[in-house]
Amino acid sequence: MNEGLVVFVRSIIGFFSLLIFAKILGKQQISQLTFFDYVLGITIGSIAATLTTDLSSRAWPHFVGLLTWALLGYLMEYITEKWRYAAKYIEGEPTIVIMNGKIMENALRKMKFTAADIMALLRIKDVFDLTQVDFAIIEPNGQLSVLKKPEYEPLTPKDMSILKAPSGISTELIYDGILVEQNLKQLNKTKEWVMNQLKMYEVKDISEVFLATLTPSGSLYIDKYDDHITKITDIGDYEGPY
Structure with missing residues (x-):
């Protein structure tokens, strides 16, 4: 006690x-x-x-x-x-690991990084092709900052002088095969409306859907449990013994 x-x-x-x-x-x-x-x-x-x-x-x-x-x-x-x-x-400083599209091998060795580490960090930044990278910098906290080559930079509405309405944040309609009725009420939608939308995606029942979301702009995303993808692409750099 x-x-x-x-x-x-x-x-x-x-x-x-x-x-x-x-x-x-x-x-x-x-x-x-x-x-x-x-x-x-x-x-x-x-x-x-x-x-x-x-x-x-x-x-x-x-x-x-x-x-x-x-x-x-x-x-x-x-x-x-x-x-x-x-x-x-004390805190360290940024280190350039890719400059003008070229990998700085000495900088990688100094930081105990491998090419596979850089590839993984690039994928986190939505970069899957090294030819698109102009500069890549390892920050003191270990994060990777990436500057793409100008020809790979995406155009923005501002670049084209286009006014674009905000798309808003997605709201879950179906989560793990279950209809989120509270969110439907907030969006002023009904179960019948959801079922009509699902029919357009050849979905017969809500239980077939893993995730469904809707943005304020009306963009609907639906992911089914059965996606009919028979082979997942292997992006590993080395298959290993197994």
């Missing part, structure tokens, strides 16, 4: 300590975290967990460690904000 009470009190201390330190250190999206920020977060969380459950030692040494790591993290943030030269070594 006493141990449970101690854990409860320590948990409260650790929880609010993390909350305060997180506010002090600031907020960043996971995709924006550098490797240093990632390791710092894991370490502070680990110390807080030890503070909560390690009853074989006093709480204050763990709290001192927690406070020290948080203060050092804040100090590093302050230094990187004030001195860009220091940030270059």
